[in-house]
Amino acid sequence: MESISIFDMLKIGIGPSSSHTLGPWRAAERWIAEMKAAALFEEIEQVTAHVYGSLSLTGKGHATDYAIMLGLSGTDPVTIEPSDIQYVVQKIKDDQVLHFAGEKKLPFDPKSNIIFHRKFLPFHANGLKFEAILSSGKKKTKTYYSIGGGFVVTEARKNAKKKIEDFKLLPFPIQKGTELLSYCQKEQKTISEIVLENERSLRDDAKIDTEIRRIWETMLECMYIGCHTEGNLPGGLNVRRRAFDIHKNLMAGAASYDSPENWLQTIRKTEVKFRQILKWVSCFALSVNEVNASLGRVVTAPTNGSAGVIPAVLMYYMVIENHRADFEHIKKFLLVAGEIGSIFKKGATISAAMGGCQAEIGVSSAMAAGALTELLGGTPEQVLMAAEIAMEHHLGLTCDPIGGLVQIPCIERNSMGAIKAINAAELALGSDASEAKVPFDKVVQTMWETAKDMNAKYKETSTGGLAIGVFLSDC
CATH class of the missing domain: 3.30.1330.90 (D-3-phosphoglycerate dehydrogenase; domain 3)
Structure with a gap:
């Protein structure tokens, strides 16, 4: 495995x-x-x-x-x-x-x-x-x-017979959601605790923490840069950076700051109302993907085109839900998100060229929904229920970038994926997961079946959908 x-x-x-x-x-x-x-x-x-x-x-x-x-x-x-x-x-x-x-x-x-x-x-x-x-x-x-x-x-490596030494033997090998839940129930552990034990078989705790800090710091810096960069994106579509304007309006009258970490602390001290929550989440997601579209540094989560969803939802937790959130919360979030993403990769795909945008934004939304659910106190069953809900409402999403650029509709889709992830978490937390009608593994399988049925022109080729329905001169 x-x-x-x-x-x-x-x-x-x-x-x-x-x-x-x-x-x-x-x-x-x-x-x-x-x-x-x-x-x-x-x-x-x-x-x-x-x-x-x-x-x-x-x-x-x-x-x-x-x-x-x-x-x-x-x-x-x-x-x-x-x-x-x-x-x-x-x-x-x-x-x-x-x-x-x-x-x-x-x-x-x-x-x-x-x-x-x-x-x-x-x-x-x-x-x-x-x-x-x-x-x-x-x-x-x-x-x-x-x-x-x-x-x-x-192709040769993919089709080759796997040798046992090719893969580290994990204490909790996971291919499907049912296996993950079984380990959680048997060991009386959360999903993040099971995933952490697997990571410990690959590297020591100090290395795990160091790498997670690097990932989070890169995400935070990316959001910071995106929120503080004005102008149009490169590529010819002349797409205006919106995170700058949204952020400027949201931060009006806020105290000064001089680093990404100080910026985060300043945001966490501001009073946020419901409409502002939507604006903040969108701002965080847009900022990342505007940096991505301009050849900036981002974290694949699970891909570059969907890189904004997970940091946006994690920021939502830190800014809105828990102002005392610390590194341990960040660590749990990324452990859960990473494991959910890996199950989609093993059972389906995370490539838009193979599965359309459901394989990118859909998977990232599922990853974020599950991770947020654990931080909000959800059971392992509710975590996977949230991931299932998020993916269920991205099934069939096409990848049809205008001009072959990762801008329209890609950037906005990160905002929508983040909002759906938060909603999916809330729905799961308010539900009895034992009564879920659609198991997590079934939505993974369905996503893959949908991917195989999808017309090739909707799989990151820019030969269908918005890519031809909107002429470059209209942009």
Whole structure:
């Protein structure tokens, strides 16, 4: 049984897309490492990247070409300064030279060395093939698939017989919600406690806390930047950043602050009324995805396109529900959210190219709903009920980004997903979970069946829905 850590579900990276940006970036890094391991790196004289399917159809709008160049240049999405991205890419375009892996210079023209193919490869909608010409004249190629959330696989590896040493043996292996509930009942533990025990089999407590703090600090900084950045988003649609204006109005008359943490404390001291709650949650969600759309640093949750839902709902808890919330609350929230996301990944998909936006916003809303329910005192049964409710009301949601950009309708959908998550939590907390008509595992299965039935044009190809129903000139 495959083990998926919460740190697989919650990754730090660069926007705008985990499948179309982070995945290709990581694939390029992996290919370089494999060429070095095969003692072929020094023989490489030319490299070309071939992009297929959904990865190709919306690749330009999702900065897939940027990600490939950055990955081949040896930069890291976790550590690179977002402000350096344009410089690195522009220099490659101007000089037509790639500083390959940061170690050797190769001729490289993005127009001819990154080739976008409209056809789909049979294994997955997001295919990417790297091709190297060696000094001997031979060609070496390797194909990767970006399957959502920054996960990258090869077809051979996916189909290979899994060896026992490939995966850590977890004390509580979880494939389905029923298994998770069984462990909670048998051990008399909450979901976050069960998940924490699994994480402890992979790393020590100090490392777990350090990584969770990094994730939360990245989320908080992302919201802070989004709320304090004015203007239009890049890409040509001229979408105005709305978080700045909403935040400015909400913070009118508030005390001064000079850091993300001080900003958070200032917000927690303000009086918030019902309409303002909706505005605050929307502001938090919009801020993250506006940063994501401008190639900023975000946390996949479980993807870049849905990165705003979880931090927005967590902020709702800290700002509205519990002003005394501390790191332990943040930790529990992210442990529960990560586990719910992993069940969707194992039983269905978190890739919009495979399942439409239900696989991104729907999953993120389910993750946030379940996590919020535990923090509000819900039972494990109510946690999964909340996750089920949230997903149930995203079933069939299409992915049809206008212009191939992660902006319309993607940014607003994070706001809607966050509000639905809060509502789902409240519905679950007010219900007897033993009387739930739709089990959590059934909604996971239904989401996957819906994904398979969905027309391909609604799966992140920009060939249907709003993507063609609204002309760029109308924006």
